[in-house]
Amino acid sequence: AQSVAQPEDQVNVAEGNPLTVKCTYSVSGNPYLFWYVQYPNRGLQFLLKYITGDNLVKGSYGFEAEFNKSQTSFHLKKPSALVSDSALYFCAVRDSKGGYQKVTFGIGTKLQVIP
Amino acid sequence: NAGVTQTPKFQVLKTGQSMTLQCAQDMNHNSMYWYRQDPGMGLRLIYYSASEGTTDKGEVPNGYNVSRLNKREFSLRLESAAPSQTSVYFCASMSGVEVVNEQFFGPGTRLTVL
Numbered sequence: 001a002q003s004v005a006q007p008e009d010q011v012n013v014a015e016g017n018p019l020t021v022k023c024t025y026s027v028s029g030n031p032y033l034f035w036y037v038q039y040p041n042r043g044l045q046f047l048l049k050y051i052t053g054d055n056l057v058k059g060s061y062g063f064e065a066e067f068n069k070s071q072t073s074f075h076l077k078k079p080s081a082l083v084s085d086s087a088l089y090f091c092a093v094r095d096s097k098g099g100y101q102k103v104t105f106g107i108g109t110k111l112q113v114i115p
Numbered sequence: 116n117a118g119v120t121q122t123p124k125f126q127v128l129k130t131g132q133s134m135t136l137q138c139a140q141d142m143n144h145n146s147m148y149w150y151r152q153d154p155g156m157g158l159r160l161i162y163y164s165a166s167e168g169t170t171d172k173g174e175v176p177n178g179y180n181v182s183r184l185n186k187r188e189f190s191l192r193l194e195s196a197a198p199s200q201t202s203v204y205f206c207a208s209m210s211g212v213e214v215v216n217e218q219f220f221g222p223g224t225r226l227t228v229l
Contacts, residue, residue, distance in 0.1 A: 032215045043119070043205055043220030044158075051215050090157065094215065102173075103218065105150075107157035 002027045002095040006106035013081045014114050021076040021109045023091030030096040033074040034103070035065055038088040047089075050074060061085070081113045117141055119221035121206050127227045128196045136191040136224050138206030146209040147189035148218065149173075149181060151202040158205065164189055196228045 003026045013019045025031055032051055036044040048059025055067045065076045076089060091106040122137045140147065145166045150158040160173030162181040170181050178200060180192045189208075193200060203225050207218040 034217060036217075036220075041223075043222050044207075044218075045220070046217040049215070049217055102160065102163070105158040107155060 002093055002102075002104045004091050004093050004104055004106040006089075006091055006109045008109050009107075010110040010112060012112045012114060015083055016080050019076075019078050019081045019085070019111065019113070021089050021091075021111060023074045023076065023106060024072050025074060025091070025093040026072065027093060027095040031072075031074075032094040032096060033065070033067065034092040034094075035059065035063070035074075035076050036090045036092065036105075038090065038108070040087075044090060047076070081111075083113045083115050086111055086113045119206055119208055119219050121204075121221035121224050123224060124222065125225045127229065128193075129229050130197060132196050133192065133194050134196065134226075135193075136204055136206075136226075137188070138190065138221060139188045140206075140208040140219070141187065142208060142210065142219065143186070144208035144210045144219070145186070147183065148207040148209070149179070149189070149191045150205045150207065151175065151200075152205060152223075153202050161191065161204075193226075196226075198228045200226065201228045202226060 005024045034049045035047040038044045048057050050057045050067045058064045088108045090108045092103050094103045119140045148163045149161040159175050164170045164183040167186045182190050203223050205223050206221040209218045
């Protein structure tokens with residue numbers, strides 16, 4: 001069975017500082033990994049994905065994520081946080097051996113960027 | 116291009132009442148999904164439809180039914196609502212079957228069951 005863990009309920013970072021939101025996963029095949037962001041009272045929006053290739057993936061709004069196969073991690077990063085980045089972030093995984101595109105989401109990490 | 120739309124945005128039901136949540140997408144996507152979002156539990160898959168004419172159970176299907184009316188529309192029905200179904204419901208769609216694509220989400224329906 002596939003699973004995703006987001007170990008931090010909340011991450012606080014000062015504006016202008018780098019941010020990291022952590023994600024680890026478990027799959028039986030190869031992982032397809034996603035990050036989504038949810039602003040208050042909105043649906044989820046896609047940020048970036050890893051399928052294969054370069055371990056560093058760049059996405060929307062200056063976000064990037066690093067895939068680490070040995071640590072089974074896919075941490076979301078941004079070099080300089082903005083107050084407008086404050087939102088709920090979800091990591092998600094799909095197993096390459098999954099037969100029906102089932103995607104498993106983590107419980108979410110609330111990012112608070114402090115002015 | 117409206118993307119994924121959901122109706123209604125808010126709904127309050129009494130225990131035992133029924134209702135249908137509507138979802139439509141205009142992106143010609145094959146796959147559609149219904150999730151519920153609860154605090155501390157993330158998103159949990161209720162039902163999905165890999166293509167028009169097919170539906171399958173997800174992680175938490177009890178108490179729900181779905182209909183893939185056509186390629187655009189995927190509805191979720193609560194036959195006899197219970198307080199445990201108080202949640203925010205999201206519909207999502209995704210293109211393709213073999214390729215790995217991201218999901219597009221609707222704005223959600225906030226449902227309260229009293």
